[in-house]
Amino acid sequence: xxxxxxxxxxxxxxxxxxxxxxxxxxxxxxxxxxxxxxxxxxxxxxxxxxxxxxxxxxxxxxxxxxxxxxxxxxxxxxxxxxxxxxxxxxxxxxxxxxxxxxxxxxxxxxxxxxxxxxxxxxxxxxxxxxxxxxxxxxxxxxxxxxxxxxxxxxxxxxxxxxxxxxxxxxxxxxxxxxxxxxxxxxxxxxxxxxxxxxxxxxxxxxxxxxxxxxxxxxxxxxxxxxxxxxxxxxxxxxxxxxxxxxxxxxxxxxxxxxxxxxxxxxxxxxxxxxxxxxxxxxxxxxxxxxxxxxxxxxxxxxxxxxxxxxxxxxxxxxxxxxxxxxxxxxxxxxxxxxxxxxxxxxxxxxxxxxxxxxxxxxxxxxxxxxxxxxxxxxxxxxxxxxxxxxxxxxxxxxxxxxxxxxxxxxxxxxxxxxxxxxxxxxxxxxxxxxxxxxxxxxxxxxxxxxxxxxxxxxxxxxxxxxxxxxxxxxxxxxxxxxxxxxxxxxxxxxxxxxxxxxxxxxxxxxxxxxxxxxxxxxxxxxxxxxxxxxxxxxxxxxxxxxxxxxxxxxxxxxxxxxxxxxxx
Ligand code: ADP
Numbered sequence: 001x002x003x004x005x006x007x008x009x010x011x012x013x014x015x016x017x018x019x020x021x022x023x024x025x026x027x028x029x030x031x032x033x034x035x036x037x038x039x040x041x042x043x044x045x046x047x048x049x050x051x052x053x054x055x056x057x058x059x060x061x062x063x064x065x066x067x068x069x070x071x072x073x074x075x076x077x078x079x080x081x082x083x084x085x086x087x088x089x090x091x092x093x094x095x096x097x098x099x100x101x102x103x104x105x106x107x108x109x110x111x112x113x114x115x116x117x118x119x120x121x122x123x124x125x126x127x128x129x130x131x132x133x134x135x136x137x138x139x140x141x142x143x144x145x146x147x148x149x150x151x152x153x154x155x156x157x158x159x160x161x162x163x164x165x166x167x168x169x170x171x172x173x174x175x176x177x178x179x180x181x182x183x184x185x186x187x188x189x190x191x192x193x194x195x196x197x198x199x200x201x202x203x204x205x206x207x208x209x210x211x212x213x214x215x216x217x218x219x220x221x222x223x224x225x226x227x228x229x230x231x232x233x234x235x236x237x238x239x240x241x242x243x244x245x246x247x248x249x250x251x252x253x254x255x256x257x258x259x260x261x262x263x264x265x266x267x268x269x270x271x272x273x274x275x276x277x278x279x280x281x282x283x284x285x286x287x288x289x290x291x292x293x294x295x296x297x298x299x300x301x302x303x304x305x306x307x308x309x310x311x312x313x314x315x316x317x318x319x320x321x322x323x324x325x326x327x328x329x330x331x332x333x334x335x336x337x338x339x340x341x342x343x344x345x346x347x348x349x350x351x352x353x354x355x356x357x358x359x360x361x362x363x364x365x366x367x368x369x370x371x372x373x374x375x376x377x378x379x380x381x382x383x384x385x386x387x388x389x390x391x392x393x394x395x396x397x398x399x400x401x402x403x404x405x406x407x408x409x410x411x412x413x414x415x416x417x418x419x420x421x422x423x424x425x426x427x428x429x430x431x432x433x434x435x436x437x438x439x440x441x442x443x444x445x446x447x448x449x450x451x452x453x454x455x456x457x458x459x460x461x462x463x464x465x466x467x468x469x470x471x472x473x474x475x476x477x478x479x480x481x482x483x484x485x486x487x488x489x490x491x492x493x494x495x496x497x498x499x500x501x502x503x504x505x506x507x508x509x510x511x512x513x514x515x516x517x518x519x520x521x522x523x524x525x526x527x528x529x530x531x532x533x534x535x536x537x538x539x540x541x542x543x544x545x546x547x548x549x550x551x552x553x554x555x556x557x558x559x560x561x562x563x564x565x566x567x568x
Pocket of ligand 1: 052
């Protein structure tokens with residue numbers, strides 16, 4: 001039952017002594033308390049956020065062995081090695097062990113000396129192992145990657161379906177009646193998967209904890225557009241100078257976006273499953289080592305990407321679900337630096353998504369599941385449509401974008417307004433744009449506040465041929481050569497409108513900084529109020545609102561537009 005004698009302070013002390021971590025991460029303390037408390041628990045936290053501690057720390061505090069079902073042998077091995085290194089006696093049982101080693105693990109488990117016993121799910125098909133379960137004193141029955149029990153999850157494992165019955169065979173170490181408490185852990189937080197986990201693992205009135213899904217350094221925004229031309233007006237400004245991923249729905253649009261960017265002077269490559277293996281490897285490697293900064297891709301790209309410094313993720317079309325969206329934008333800003341996620345929202349893209357759901361394709365799980373009856377196929381398609389409707393709601397909402405996503409995932413720590421998304425702060429500039437403004441202001445300052453905008457732009461672009469010698473050697477000379485001069489002119493205009501820069505009212509029209517402009521340049525003014533230029537990096541919020549119609553009529557007009565295109 002519950003560990004009443006352990007106060008929060010004791011738990012923290014145990015965290016420090018056993019695991020060497022000074023503090024809990026967000027959500028961990030609540031999960032540890034819930035698991036110690038003795039109720040069934042479903043804990044949902046993103047991958048890498050430290051879920052395992054949620055059962056490892058209770059395991060060292062509770063009498064008996066904590067049984068951990070885990071589907072990946074390599075991960076299991078790493079965890080067991082790490083635990084033993086920390087002096088927490090643990091073993092793993094899986095098919096890669098020799099018969100002798102397996103016997104050895106079983107006897108160690110029977111002797112009761114193990115704090116944690118990791119088990120691969122296929123072990124539960126073995127009668128010998130099921131008999132052993134009845135002999136163990138089990139503190140907690142932990143199911144890691146619990147979404148594997150659900151067919152809605154991306155990684156269904158039939159063996160997980162045995163776990164509910166297997167847990168019932170275990171004896172709880174606290175000598176209470178019934179089975180030991182089950183603690184299920186997953187990073188997949190969608191409502192369907194959560195419901196499946198609770199039902200199929202047989203969790204009894206579980207405490208459900210969802211935490212850690214917020215990525216506060218990612219600025220979220222939705223830009224409403226009418227067609228591909230609108231998207232292309234915005235795209236170069238969203239990726240230029242950044243390390244960026246552009247996700248499109250089909251191979252053709254991936255190719256078109258990449259070609260358009262190249263034509264706009266932004267080196268970008270396409271990545272999708274239709275390319276030759278060598279080409280895909282080349283693009284992936286170039287992005288990984290940093291020689292290629294912008295990739296346009298289908299969702300095939302990203303799994304193996306290990307670059308923590310992606311500045312921007314742009315969705316060139318609406319994704320199929322909120323979970324896909326969040327996973328894809330989650331590739332931005334993993335180093336904790338500010339990053340931006342922009343969804344270019346054209347209702348017409350919904351038809352492509354609907355087509356992808358309804359057309360038979362090999363890569364969908366239900367097309368590879370032989371013998372599935374048509375009613376089941378229809379049910380699964382309906383689920384995909386439901387997910388699509390939820391992401392349309394996200395795109396259409398005027399509420400806080402961050403809160404909308406977090407509430408979808410059931411993260412109860414979500415605030416109503418985040419003050420750092422396109423809906424809480426319409427027209428706000430992102431981190432890259434803020435830096436751009438600072439660099440322009442620095443350029444004006446370094447040039448001695450004695451030159452007009454054409455020379456300042458030429459200096460920042462590194463176009464030194466016609467410049468006075470003093471401007472050719474500044475630390476800001478060529479600093480923004482990856483931008484276009486149009487973009488820089490527009491930002492200078494915006495800086496003038498925001499009263500960061502003034503123009504002399506003599507014939508020279510020289511630029512100089514105002515006091516607020518100097519503060520911004522020095523990074524001392526955090527609440528920078530500047531309107532993003534109406535062309536260039538982004539359309540203005542106003543234009544966004546003008547093209548926005550209430551959901552139904554938007555859908556209708558897009559449908560008509562789509563129909564007329566198909567007729568042609
Ligand atoms: P996952 O959520 O994917 O299961 P892990 O449990 O493997 O993630 O944890 C990811 C990493 O975070 C590990 O290296 C772990 O040691 C570290 N970690 C977990 N909790 C803390 C903490 N409270 N303080 C510092 N590091 C932690």
